[in-house]
Amino acid sequence: MKLLFIYNPRSGKGRIKGSLCDILDIFTGAGYDVTVHPTQDAEDCRKTVARLAAGYELAVVSGGDGTLNEAVAGMLEIPEDKRIPIGYIPAGTMNDFANGNGIPRDMTEAASLAVSGARKSYDIGRLNGRIFIYVAGFGAFTDVSYGTPQATKNVFGTAAYFMEGIKSLSRIEAEEVRITTAEGGALEEEALICLIMNSASVAGFGFGDFYNVDMSDGLFEIVVIPKSTKLTDLAAVISEIKNGERDSGGVHVISASGAVIETEKPVSWTLDGEFGGETGRAEFEVLHNAVTFIVSEKRDK
Numbered sequence: 001m002k003l004l005f006i007y008n009p010r011s012g013k014g015r016i017k018g019s020l021c022d023i024l025d026i027f028t029g030a031g032y033d034v035t036v037h038p039t040q041d042a043e044d045c046r047k048t049v050a051r052l053a054a055g056y057e058l059a060v061v062s063g064g065d066g067t068l069n070e071a072v073a074g075m076l077e078i079p080e081d082k083r084i085p086i087g088y089i090p091a092g093t094m095n096d097f098a099n100g101n102g103i104p105r106d107m108t109e110a111a112s113l114a115v116s117g118a119r120k121s122y123d124i125g126r127l128n129g130r131i132f133i134y135v136a137g138f139g140a141f142t143d144v145s146y147g148t149p150q151a152t153k154n155v156f157g158t159a160a161y162f163m164e165g166i167k168s169l170s171r172i173e174a175e176e177v178r179i180t181t182a183e184g185g186a187l188e189e190e191a192l193i194c195l196i197m198n199s200a201s202v203a204g205f206g207f208g209d210f211y212n213v214d215m216s217d218g219l220f221e222i223v224v225i226p227k228s229t230k231l232t233d234l235a236a237v238i239s240e241i242k243n244g245e246r247d248s249g250g251v252h253v254i255s256a257s258g259a260v261i262e263t264e265k266p267v268s269w270t271l272d273g274e275f276g277g278e279t280g281r282a283e284f285e286v287l288h289n290a291v292t293f294i295v296s297e298k299r300d301k
Contacts (some may be wrong), residue, residue: 003032003115004056006048006071008039008063011091016062019107023062023089026108030115032058039067049074054082058294060114062107064092065133069272072124072291073131087114087294096273097134100199100213102296118297121289122215123198127282132271134199136284139175139225139267140192174227175263181222182258182285189252193225194261196284218288222259224252258285 005027007016016023027034035056039045045061049071053059061071068088075083089110090098097103104110125132177194179187198220199213213221261282269276 001032001058002056003027003034004037004049004052004059005034006037006039006045006059006061006067007089008045008067008091011063011067015091016089016107019111022108023111026111027060027115032115039063043070045070046074046077050077053084054078056084058085058087058115060087060089060111062089062091064090065095065097065272066092066274068097069131069133069274072133075291076124076131076287083291085119085292085294087111087117089114096199100134101293113296114294117294119292120216120295121292123218123220124287124290125196125198125220125284126287127196127269127271127276127284128279130271130276132196132276134272135195135197136269136271136276136282137193137195137197138263138269139194175265175267177224178262179222179224179254180260181254181256183256185254185256187224187252187254189224190227191224192227193223195223196259196261197221197223216289218257218286219255220257220284220286222252222254222256222261224254226250226252256284256286257288258283260284 005024007020009016024034024036035052037048037052039048045063045067049059049061051074053075059071059075061068068086071086075086087110088098088103089107090103090105091107095103095105098105098110103113122133125136127136174190174192175194177187177189177191179185179189179194198215261284263280266278266280268278269282
C-alpha cells in the first residue's frame with residue numbers, strides 16, 4: 001500500500017519537526033510505503049494532491065485548516081472514482097476540523113488515527129467557485145483568523161485571535177443581507193454575522209447543541225446573528241449559542257443545500273479561516289459526500 005504524506009513545515013511554529021520520525025514510523029508500521037512532501041509555498045498542497053493522489057491508497061495532511069482546505073480542493077480536481085481518503089494531523093493554531101471530529105491534537109496519536117480510524121464521506125461547500133470544508137462567513141470577527149499576523153499566532157497561539165478580535169470591535173457594522181435558498185426559503189436581515197457552517201467548532205468556539213451537525217446530510221446551516229443595539233447584547237447572544245440555546249437573540253438558522261447571499265455592498269468573506277474574496281453576491285452550494293476523511297469513531301456525528 002502507498003501513502004502520500006504532505007505537511008506544512010511552518011504551521012504551529014514548526015510543531016511537526018519533533019514528531020516527524022515517529023509519524024513516519026507509525027505509517028510504515030501500518031504497512032504503507034510512504035512518499036513525503038513538505039509544502040514549498042501557497043497552493044503547493046493543492047497542486048501536489050491533484051497531481052499525485054490518484055496513485056496512492058491514502059493521503060495524510062499535516063498543517064492548519066488552510067492546508068487541509070488545499071488538500072480537499074486538490075482532491076476535488078481528481079475524477080471521483082480515483083479520489084482517496086484523507087487523514088489529518090493538526091498542526092495549526094485553531095484546528096476546528098480536528099476539534100469537531102475527534103482527531104487528537106497530539107501528532108503521533110493523530111498519525112495512528114489516520115491509518116486506523118473510521119472512513120466517513122463528508123459534504124463540502126463551494127462559494128463562488130472556491131472550496132470550503134466547515135465554514136464560510138462575513139461580518140463581525142470573521143476576518144480575525146486570516147487578519148492575525150503569523151508572528152503573533154506563533155507567540156501567543158489561540159490568545160492571538162482574541163487580541164485581534166478586541167482590536168476589531170470599533171469596526172463592527174451591520175450588513176443588509178438577503179438570502180434565497182435552493183429549497184425556496186428567503187430571509188432579509190440586518191446582520192452582524194453570517195456563517196455557512198458544517199461544523200460544531202468555529203475559530204475555537206464550540207457551538208454546543210445550538211444546531212444538530214450532520215456533516216454528510218447534503219445540507220449546511222446558514223446562521224445569521226442580527227444587529228444588536230449594544231455590544232454586550234452580542235456577547236450575550238454568542239454565550240447563549242455556545243450553551244446550546246438555539247433561539248437566542250433572534251438568531252436565524254436555515255438548513256440549505258445551496259443559497260444566493262446578497263449584501264448591499266461588497267463584504268469580505270472568510271473560508272475555513274482564510275481570506276475568501278470580497279463580493280456583494282455569493283452563490284453557495286453543497287457538494288454531497290464529495291470527500292472521504294479518516295476520523296474518530298467517537299466523534300459526535
